[in-house]
Amino acid sequence: MSHVAAAGESLESLVIRARKGDRDAFASVVERRFGAVFRTATAMLGNDADARDVVQDVFLKAWQHLPGLRDAARFDAWLNQMLRNRCRDSLRQRRRAREIPLGIEDPPAPDLIGGVAGTSDLNTAFERLDAAQRQILVMHHLHSLPLGDLARQLGIPVGTAKWRLFMARRALVRALEDAQ
């Protein structure tokens, strides 16, 4: 049976209650995290139709598998890992879909930058990155997460986060140089 959350209840406390099957607590968790997760997914995938599907799947899986999360304090890292994996699947599906020889030209993907600006080298370069590289760039540069928070959200040491961020930026620069 659910009960109304106390004022100022922490995310960890909500996750613990949700883990026991409290739907209201999980709804509060979704409310708190949805905006950032949706924005991350749309930035990673580049279109909101795919992002809607991905985010819906991620939160549904989170709800279904939450009883298996042992450490509630690692919820963000767990959620972001699911998001990364689901985005990776979505990108693979998109690539596979484009490989099908239909004999007709694929319609152009809805690409905000390409459509709006017309000069989208950096966006094109970003499209060449893998899901993990996209995610860490989005979390650091779009959500302005400092390295400590970034590491916590991804469930990795700070030094690893710093290294991965460096590598993702380097991959972006190289992709941009290739594009030009």
Add this chain to the structure above:
Amino acid sequence: MKRNISNEEIATMLRHRAGDRDDQALGEVLRLVGTTPQEKPTWAARRPPIRALILVTLLAIAGIGGAVLLGFRPKPPPDATLLPASLSYSDGCGVMRLDASDLSGPLRPVDAMVPPLNGGCSWPIAYDLSWSGDGRFLAYSSSFFCGGCGSPRAQQAVRHSGMWVVDTDTGHRFQFRPGCETPVCIYESVVISPDGGSLAFVYASRYWVLDIAANRTVELAEAPRVPVAAAIVWSPDSARLALVQNDTTLSVISADGTAKTTVFDAGVDRLRDPAWSPDGQRIIFVVTGSSGGIRTIRYDGSGLSRIGPVGGLAAYPTWSPDGQSVAFLERAPDGGIWVMSSDGSHARELYPHRAGASLSAPVWAPGGGYLAFARRDGLYLISLDGTSRRLAPQLQFSGGFPWNPRTPAWQPLSASGGAE
């Protein structure tokens, strides 16, 4: 070719990739969670959307039927007396304006207030349109991403980024980029004060007010890291602002930043979408979560009340110009635009959900007889008897990318302002 990329370039590119806040997607997740068991996946759990959506649809039908039985009766439409007004919106070709002085007939395009650069329908992209109370000044924000930023065309768009104020009396346009030390700076939740003298906005995770005449900024408070629409709103007399902090707290602060009062704390739930009543005495807002809903409160923190039949899935409540009615959006897969009396009675769904429509916040026409809103395929107008029509279609850019008309904003036309 060796290439350096600045943090600002990456952030701007990602911001353009990141989608608009999608409240109906959030509502969809909450509904599906409400109908999905928390067990090990079965064939049903692995394929929740279809089964869940069928169940949601059945529940919604039952819910609407129950609401009717419980006495929610449609309120007869009020006399749709109209004030002269024009309706402006951003459509990717700049800021367009329609003559809306007679909403019963076809609307006449007036002008492109902010024409596209270089004659192409690509940029500038204008966000956050708002008008001063006398309809003279239009404010908007513009940001632009370019890969290399090397071409003259791209340089022109980069120079356009920032906050803008257009004086419709003189035709002059003024650009503001306070605190900006990079080619592109991102200003969000930009809104002009009703007296036309100041801009409120979010920049670098802080709320600010800019005195337009003096070009001087005052920092107000910390802002949410992920800015939400309508996170900061002016009181009708331009003396104070209501703003959301930490996603949970509603505060009222004087326009000079000197006096701040915490009006309401939602605790564990999120608080969003504040709006002032026309008389400036009350603020309406939404508390999300299972115990949430639309609430109103006096700006001094007294007189809290909950109104309306929709709970924490309500969004963007807004008072009609006479303060007698409230319109809002229901964030749900089957949610539409609702109208009710300001005490929460006589609630009715004015514009039902259309699959995949992804409706925007409704905005009242100055006379109170109509609402404008954007959906995926265009800009719409709806009268209080439920009759709707599309005013502006969706555009297709050359690359096939569809661009919705967005951020509709009504321009009241008084003695000083006016469309030609």
